[in-house]
Amino acid sequence: MKKVFNTLAHPGEKELIFGRARYPLKTRKGLVIGGGKVYPELNFTLPPMNINAQTLPEIKNIYRSVITDACDRALELNSPGLVIELELLIEMTLNPDFAYEITAVIAEELNACFHKRGLKTAFRVTPNDTRDKNRPPVMRSGELLDKILITFEKCAKAGGELLSIESTGGKEIHDDALLNCDLEKAVFALSIMGARDMEFLWEKICKIAKETNTVAAGDTACGFANTAMVLAQKKFIPRIFAALDRVAAIPRSLVAYEQGAVGPGKDCGYENPFLKAITGYPMSMEGKTAACAHSSPLGNIAGAVCDLWSNESVQNIKLLGGMAPTVSLEQLIYDCRLMNQTDNDSALVLRDLMIRSDAYLDPQAYIFKPENIIAISKAIVNQPSPYLRTKAAVETAFDILHKALKEGELTLPPLEESWIHVIEESIQRLPSDEQQFIEQIMPKLDSSKFIAGEYDL
Amino acid sequence: MKDMIERLAFCIEKGKVDKDAPYPPELKDQDGASELTAQLLKSGVSANVILKEALMAGMHAIGEKFGRGRAFIPELLIAAKAMNAAMAHLQPHFESGEVKYRGTFIIGTVSGDLHDIGKNIVRMVLKGNGWNVIDLGVDVQAEEFISTLEEIPDAFIGLSALLTTTMMSMESTVQALKQKFPENKIFIGGAPVSPEFNKRIGADGYFREPQSLVRHLATIV
Numbered sequence: 001m002k003k004v005f006n007t008l009a010h011p012g013e014k015e016l017i018f019g020r021a022r023y024p025l026k027t028r029k030g031l032v033i034g035g036g037k038v039y040p041e042l043n044f045t046l047p048p049m050n051i052n053a054q055t056l057p058e059i060k061n062i063y064r065s066v067i068t069d070a071c072d073r074a075l076e077l078n079s080p081g082l083v084i085e086l087e088l089l090i091e092m093t094l095n096p097d098f099a100y101e102i103t104a105v106i107a108e109e110l111n112a113c114f115h116k117r118g119l120k121t122a123f124r125v126t127p128n129d130t131r132d133k134n135r136p137p138v139m140r141s142g143e144l145l146d147k148i149l150i151t152f153e154k155c156a157k158a159g160g161e162l163l164s165i166e167s168t169g170g171k172e173i174h175d176d177a178l179l180n181c182d183l184e185k186a187v188f189a190l191s192i193m194g195a196r197d198m199e200f201l202w203e204k205i206c207k208i209a210k211e212t213n214t215v216a217a218g219d220t221a222c223g224f225a226n227t228a229m230v231l232a233q234k235k236f237i238p239r240i241f242a243a244l245d246r247v248a249a250i251p252r253s254l255v256a257y258e259q260g261a262v263g264p265g266k267d268c269g270y271e272n273p274f275l276k277a278i279t280g281y282p283m284s285m286e287g288k289t290a291a292c293a294h295s296s297p298l299g300n301i302a303g304a305v306c307d308l309w310s311n312e313s314v315q316n317i318k319l320l321g322g323m324a325p326t327v328s329l330e331q332l333i334y335d336c337r338l339m340n341q342t343d344n345d346s347a348l349v350l351r352d353l354m355i356r357s358d359a360y361l362d363p364q365a366y367i368f369k370p371e372n373i374i375a376i377s378k379a380i381v382n383q384p385s386p387y388l389r390t391k392a393a394v395e396t397a398f399d400i401l402h403k404a405l406k407e408g409e410l411t412l413p414p415l416e417e418s419w420i421h422v423i424e425e426s427i428q429r430l431p432s433d434e435q436q437f438i439e440q441i442m443p444k445l446d447s448s449k450f451i452a453g454e455y456d457l
Numbered sequence: 458m459k460d461m462i463e464r465l466a467f468c469i470e471k472g473k474v475d476k477d478a479p480y481p482p483e484l485k486d487q488d489g490a491s492e493l494t495a496q497l498l499k500s501g502v503s504a505n506v507i508l509k510e511a512l513m514a515g516m517h518a519i520g521e522k523f524g525r526g527r528a529f530i531p532e533l534l535i536a537a538k539a540m541n542a543a544m545a546h547l548q549p550h551f552e553s554g555e556v557k558y559r560g561t562f563i564i565g566t567v568s569g570d571l572h573d574i575g576k577n578i579v580r581m582v583l584k585g586n587g588w589n590v591i592d593l594g595v596d597v598q599a600e601e602f603i604s605t606l607e608e609i610p611d612a613f614i615g616l617s618a619l620l621t622t623t624m625m626s627m628e629s630t631v632q633a634l635k636q637k638f639p640e641n642k643i644f645i646g647g648a649p650v651s652p653e654f655n656k657r658i659g660a661d662g663y664f665r666e667p668q669s670l671v672r673h674l675a676t677i678v
């Protein structure tokens with residue numbers, strides 16, 4: 001049964017704060033995520049190497065050593081808990097047995113550390129959406145989909161506890177929409193294609209979570225709005241476009257929670273603060289301490305409402321202070337320590353400093369001001385369908401940004417100014433009727449890029 | 458005539474595809490790249506001159522702006538659209554051999570890797586600079602590069618990789634290609650690769666972005 005979100009779980013600005021979620025999640029080893037403390041979430045990736053049956057033993061050794069080092073450091077620094085994310089690499093989802101074995105190694109280390117040394121941990125596993133490997137992708141059947149689902153199941157059985165994915169339904173159209181700064185097509189890709197695919201996929205993931213007694217944690221629009229953010233960082237597209245693409249991704253990512261996910265939402269979903277306001281579920285975020293993975297204009301403000309604080313990803317290479325994942329974890333632990341030193345009043349002070357330090361420098365940060373999170377989230381829950389929610393989110397965010405620009409709270413580089421008008425016009429072209437929108441956009445799409453039937457189109 | 462060539466170059470730079478195109482608003486109802494190319498050909502200007510002095514000049518102008526952070530990708534894309542509209546008129550002259558591309562460039566993202574936004578930008582910039590680009594897509598096996606090279610033995614190759622784990626397939630692709638085609642130049646790019654990596658795997662050049670590749674190609678062709 002679909003869960004309906006038509007009110008905000010956190011309706012007040014002051015309740016939207018790091019470490020505190022309306023519906024905290026209690027994990028197997030007793031971590032309470034969103035229950036008052038922020039915990040570090042560590043992610044890491046392999047150094048340049050092949051992934052195959054021959055290298056699997058070496059890969060398992062690498063992961064094992066990353067985890068033992070991380071647990072040691074967490075204990076040395078008195079971290080009250082630790083979340084580990086294993087973001088699989090594509091060969092692992094294509095070979096679910098590899099994924100199983102790697103997951104089992106990490107789970108074994110985490111269990112040992114819990115039983116012998118008392119470190120409370122939780123373990124997120126993120127299989128890849130490999131459906132995109134064949135283009136145009138078949139989304140609803142076939143071996144690739146089967147393997148994704150088998151990977152979820154196997155990883156859950158091997159000891160993974162929190163299940164996530166960065167699903168890609170709609171990316172076929174969204175990539176081009178981004179490069180052309182075509183907001184209508186981006187809205188179509190996210191709110192029609194993305195949302196429909198999320199519903200299909202997350203019904204299945206939630207079922208696996210139920211059967212394996214694990215947690216359906218949530219999806220991220222990484223392939224969409226983070227691509228936009230990276231392109232904007234490179235000055236390839238206007239930042240204001242990236243900001244609007246972010247809010248357009250919220251209703252799409254919300255679908256996972258409608259299907260039964262309960263958080264913690266995955267780190268790279270910068271739509272998570274909005275999702276927290278709407279659902280009340282805890283959320284992971286990444287910011288300045290994820291600079292090892294990519295640059296962003298949200299280094300501090302991303303932490304304002306997080307429940308887990310992540311480094312996104314770092315290669316297992318040697319630095320002066322130790323192996324990079326361990327170093328990265330130390331940085332996360334200190335960030336969390338500071339946040340965890342606060343009481344209710346000082347937490348608000350710290351939160352507001354995080355916000356003020358970033359909000360006025362970039363439209364992508366400005367929409368993260370708590371009053372803006374609330375306004376945009378409200379506009380979303382007031383609408384009944386992903387498309388209308390997306391339209392409302394984009395309109396509300398545009399009005400907020402437009403006003404801030406007019407009042408001088410926010411400035412844009414001159415190159416971006418001519419885009420404001422272009423974007424405004426495309427927002428005005430979004431009709432109030434979903435069917436009409438589909439009819440308006442479909443003829444303009446490159447039909448070789450996607451299979452309409454996979455989206456009931 | 459010079460004036461018309463300059464106008465065509467300007468239409469390419471601004472992305473004015475044809476008379477009906479609404480973009481850019483300041484050129485509304487004026488002739489665009491398509492009409493101007495047809496008129497130039499009719500008045501006897503050679504296809505070669507049109508290609509070099511108008512089309513490539515226009516693309517060069519927008520490409521340079523983009524390289525200096527003065528234009529966004531969508532502006533580059535719309536310029537490429539205007540260029541395509543003009544090229545449609547030049548097509549017969551390519552077929553007859555009267556005009557030639559600078560060369561052929563085969564590009565693809567290496568096997569196991571599905572990232573293609575960066576590669577697509579490289580493709581677009583190369584095209585705008587007069588290269589015939591064959592894009593093999595993503596997740597491309599070494600064999601596909603080899604069989605394409607067998608058909609076009611004098612082509613240049615570009616490989617893209619965005620994952621540390623697919624840097625290895627870049628290495629094996631370079632090895633496989635070099636074994637069969639030691640003379641063909643292979644260039645590499647993508648966030649995790651570096652000049653050192655280029656050297657280690659025996660490729661012929663790492664480029665951070667497409668403009669520097671284009672400049673390099675101009676010095677060797």
Ligand code: B12
Pocket residue numbers: 045046087088089090126127128129166168175222223224226227230231292293294312313569570571572573574575576578579614615616617618619620621622644645646647648649663664665666667670
């Ligand atoms: C967008 C993105 C995606 C999108 C891709 C969309 C698409 N159509 O390409 C999606 C969501 C699908 C995706 C998927 C994955 N991704 Co990804 N992705 C990115 C991200 C954020 C940006 C890449 C990008 O498009 N940049 C913008 C373009 C314009 O830049 P560029 O590619 O570097 O290209 C420029 C230059 O490098 C150069 N160039 C590029 N190629 C070439 C070639 C030649 C010949 C030349 C001369 C120049 C050149 O010119 C370009 C223009 O200037 C990066 C982060 C990062 N730091 O790069 C992660 C990143 C690369 N992804 C990562 C990961 C882990 C993944 C996934 C495994 C995630 C998952 N959980 O499933 C999958 C893997 C899928 C696969 N098998 O490939 C990691 C890689 C970590 C690692 N081990 O190496 C990164 C670094 C993110 C991170 N920090 O964790 N990703």
